[in-house]
């Protein structure tokens with residue numbers, strides 16, 4: 277098992293590339309290290325990538341957890357960039373962030389970026405997303421970990437949670453960032469609906485972590 281000290285070291289290398297505070301990045305790193313490890317591991321998914329800081333952390337931890345020479349899980353990231361208006365904040369994410377993301381994540385062949393918002397990604401997923409791997413068409417329909425840090429609009433986040441929580445494998449995690457935004461609407465709804473969604477739930481400051 278990877279030590280907490282080592283995870284902190286990975287956070288140290290990524291924290292300046294992210295706008296997420298170290299203590300929340302550390303929890304993300306711990307969750308990646310604890311996600312189910314099986315021979316043909318399902319991908320991880322991040323919605324909201326900015327400059328790639330949190331994605332870099334996930335890829336570094338995967339590199340550490342999976343032995344060299346074995347197939348590492350894929351990390352799919354989803355972000356439209358394009359100065360999309362950001363609900364609840366004046367932050368804007370444009371080609372500067374896109375360029376930084378490509379630079380930061382370029383060394384990782386197990387990273388795939390989808391240049392679209394989560395609405396279009398979820399439609400594509402629902403219609404039957406697949407990848408070509410080793411000469412065969414492989415469905416992408418389950419994830420070992422999902423990290424939601426895109427739009428914080430409660431309706432958008434809720435639609436992501438509804439659709440993606442069902443696709444997390446048993447023992448896997450769904451982390452929702454900033455559930456305290458918009459008066460904590462998403463947090464309250466999660467607390468009420470956790471049994472129906474079939475997840476255990478805990479909060480770590482502004483993050484809410486669901487385990488299947």
Ligand SMILES: C[S@@+](CC[C@H](N)C(=O)[O-])C[C@H]1O[C@@H](n2cnc3c(N)ncnc32)[C@H](O)[C@@H]1O
Nearest residue numbers: 294296324326329330355369393394425426427
């Ligand atoms: C707070 S930043 C993500 C920070 C990143 N996870 C990190 O810690 O380094 C939010 C990102 O979400 C993206 N975003 C905004 N609306 C989105 C949507 N509807 N679907 C996917 N991504 C979205 C923005 O373009 C921005 O890059």
